[in-house]
Amino acid sequence: MCCLGLITLYALRVNMSVAIVCMVNHTAVGLMDVNTTADEPNNKDSSTCDGQLTPENSTTDTEDGPFAWSKEEQGFILSGYFWGYIVTQIPGGWLSTRFGGKRVFGWFMLVGIIANLLIPVAAQQGFYYLMALRIIIGLSQGVGFPAVQTVLAHWTIPAEVSILCSFAMAGAQAGNVITFPIAGLLCQYGFNGGWPSIFYVLGACGFIWFLAWMILIHDSPEQHPRISEKEKKYITSCLSGKISNNQMKRSIPWLSILTSKAVWAIIIAHSLSNWGTDVFITMIPTYMKDVLKFNIKNNGVLSALPYIGLWVCMLLASNLADFVRKRNLLSPTVTRKVFNTTGEIIPAGLMIGTGFMGCNQSTYAVALLTLGVTMTGFQNGGGFLVNFNDIAPQYAGIIFGISNTLATIPGIIAPTVVDAITPHGTQAEWQIVFYITAGIYVGGAIIYLLMGSGEIQKWAVSKKENIELYVVNTTNTLNYSSEKTKL
Structure with missing residues (x-):
């Protein structure tokens, strides 16, 4: 959606x-342009293509509209x-x-x-x-x-x-x-x-x-009435430490955002x-x-x-x-x-x-x-x-x-x-x-x-979430290393 x-x-x-x-x-706009540029060289090439328009590309069959906007x-x-x-x-x-x-x-x-x-x-x-x-x-x-x-x-x-x-x-x-x-x-x-x-x-x-x-x-998954409990837990666990649903209670770090090199x-x-x-x-x-x-x-x-x-x-x-x-x-x-x-x-x-x-x-x-x-x-x-x-x-x-x-x-x-x-x-x-x-x-x-x-970025998560994020990232790294060793 x-x-x-x-x-x-x-x-x-x-x-x-x-x-x-x-x-x-x-047509009307073209006449306006001609009148306003009468003393200037006319370089417009919209009517010719090496002297000849190809039939399939010709624009002459297009009717003019009602508005003479410049x-x-x-x-x-x-x-x-x-x-x-x-x-x-x-x-x-x-x-x-x-x-x-x-x-x-x-x-x-x-x-x-x-x-x-x-x-x-x-x-x-x-x-x-x-x-x-x-x-x-x-x-x-x-x-x-x-x-x-x-x-x-x-x-x-x-x-x-x-x-x-x-x-x-x-x-x-x-x-x-x-x-x-x-x-x-x-x-x-x-x-x-x-x-x-x-x-x-x-x-x-x-x-x-x-x-x-x-x-x-x-x-969010928590608000969806038709999502399965398994899918809901999977998504929320993957986002643990990265995002919070307590939006109204959370202050926005405007200074950190506006001074971040990654943001700019x-x-x-x-x-x-x-x-x-x-x-x-x-x-x-x-x-x-x-x-x-x-x-x-x-x-x-x-x-x-x-x-x-x-x-x-x-x-x-x-x-x-x-x-x-x-x-x-x-x-x-x-x-x-x-x-x-x-x-x-x-x-x-x-x-x-x-x-x-x-x-x-x-x-x-x-x-x-x-x-x-x-x-x-x-x-x-x-x-x-x-x-x-x-x-x-x-x-x-x-x-x-x-x-x-x-x-x-x-x-x-x-x-x-x-x-x-x-x-x-x-x-x-x-x-x-x-x-x-x-x-x-x-x-x-x-x-x-x-x-x-x-x-x-560090400013994008709270101290508590930083700890959660560290645990998640460390777990992911260990899991990846384990799979690589098996291979």
Whole structure:
């Protein structure tokens, strides 16, 4: 259900990225651009591809939408979500730690679902009404990841942290995979004019998820009415010394959290990685249209390809990371650093290569883009994204809230920056976007290598729990050594 919750969250988050392509009157906006740049050289190559558009890629069959939003206004609409999203990250982590992730995630998401259903009406009323709803959706969904981390912390045993956390977090990528093609098809063939059906269909699916979440999910094994006693004892014994259910009585070590090198390694890696994620979540459909000349139907399907790869890679990488840890092939810290570095350096190189592909090499461009985004699954499945429960499972929700607050800043500025860099949508302009993204990925990899950790931090457990944790870790080590001797 955590996975389905993040699928729903991302469906409501990225549906505007595709919908806006068919909501905008591109002819009117193009005339506005011509009028405002009459004295400037026109470098736009969106209408030609070496003088000829291929029939299967032609965008001429795409009808203009009803709204003449400028490039700047489109950037504000896409980034407006993140203006709200950034505000509720830390409060979401604190509320989830105090009162449980189930209720916090469920009720806040319901607000976002209702706001999403109202978007077609708000868009017709005016730009500022739409912006207000986008901000409300962001506010409601900002608690999502911290709440999910809190729920997972009470259910995930250390030996399965990578697998279970990655499976849940992969819901975000599955949300992209599902939403892009569905939104593309609804844009062309949906009811009520096409684009409004995107928000109605996905909003209805979100409401169904909300009902299932509130009925089926429980904050901890102790609160679950249908779990077997054997499974309950197994989970609680594995988490002994690492997490406590006495949330209300426990003070939060804010100073230790904010001065921890391991925490800041995650925050910086998370923030720099999110630049690439947010650029591609919000801008891939526009890139497909501007440079590769795909129509909206192809746009939606092909925009999903990178996230299909990322989803699969996250699951494979998480299994591999836990395999490495269970076999003691690498220490937890080295495991996290190896996976995180792989998931940032390789994509950086592939993104640079993508920038050299024009519409005549659209197949290669899609292949490189898909492979680049796919490889980021190593950092999500075995790197920084599953590191919260390593270093401080008791405070995973709060730390994720802090980290995701700062990591949301790229989501706010990325659409505006990309629009500023690509006013004409040319290949050369998009190359600059890819170069910047590649450089940011490399920087994140280097910082995490220097500062990251995979070990639980001393401040994350009380003195009593430190003794319990020592006993558990010592027992695990002795058991492992005994098994190794038998072999």
